[in-house]
Amino acid sequence: MPLQDRLKMRHLRTLVAIAEHGSLVRAAKALSISQPAVTKTLAELEDIAGHRLFERSPKGVTLTGAGQILVRHTGSGLRAIHDGLSSLSAEEEGEAPALVIGALPNVGATVLAPALVRFAALSPRARVTVRTGSNAQLIAALKQGFLDMVMGRLAEPSDMQGLTFEHLYTEPLLLVVRPGHALSLRQNIDPTLLDGYRLILPDAGTRIREAADRFFMAVGTGLPLKVIEPKSGSYPVIAS
Structure with missing residues (x-):
């Protein structure tokens, strides 16, 4: 029997x-089966594929190169099957198909919310699910077929390969302080004054953080030392 027929x-x-x-335990819980069953099924799949698909570590599992390739095709394939079944059900019941959208937290609360209101007016029977996460997580989920579309930030060109995208708007980088803060009393802020404050900056490695770092380098202050990094990657620069 050909190996693919065992799939x-x-x-x-x-x-x-x-x-x-990212975990056999959490995957078993999500699938409502036992962890040994997940382990056995994974072993069978790796035998069928002829490649190791995950690297194990105390923190969980991560995809190998072969695993990434297989997940990319599997995710889109399962999504296509799900959409096909949903379309059949929707046609029988007169419903619109489901739409799964990924969005950064700040985008979901601002740009996406009014867009969904307008969409609901045009397609009142449509079912929409919104999932949030970091830009990298959302783009990875889109490539794997878990999402239909993403509203986020442009990633590195290598990460955008194979994706169709449209530039919607440009967002400014803002310095935000509480009412009554010493910096709020100044009309013009000398960037060197920021050295005395702890700054909340976007997560390292994100495009918006890179823009903030370029700003500090351009004004000659160097990268700030007192930094708090939230993990959403969606915050402006905040001085405290």
């Missing part, structure tokens, strides 16, 4: 669940 839907669902949750 079952349970293998694919298990693969996607492990990739999404």
Whole structure:
């Protein structure tokens, strides 16, 4: 029997669940099966694929290169099957198909919210699910077929390969302080004054953080030393 003929839907669902949750335990919980069953199914799939699909560590599991390739095709394939079944059900019941959107937290609360109101007016029977996360997480989920679209920030060109995107708007980088803060009393702020404050900056490695770092380098102050980094990557520069 050819190896591909041994492939079952349970293998694919298990693969996607492990990739999404990064843990055999959490994948088993999501699939409502035991961890030994997940381990056995993964072993079968790795035998069928002829490649190791995950690297194990005390912190969980991460995809190998072969695993990334297989998940990319599996996720989009499962999504296509799900959409096909949903379309059949929707056609029978007169409903619009489901739409799964990924959005950065600040985008979901600002740009996406009024857009969904308008969409609901045009398609009142449509079912919409919104998932939030970091830009990297959302783009990875989009490539793996877990999301239909993402409203986020442009990533590095290498990360955008294979994706179709549209530039919607440009957001400014702002310095935000509480009412009555010493800096709020100044009409013009000398960037060197920021050295005396602890700054909340976007998470390192994000495009908006890179823009903030370029600003500090351009004004000659160097990168700030007193920094708090929230993990959402969606905050302006805040002085405290």
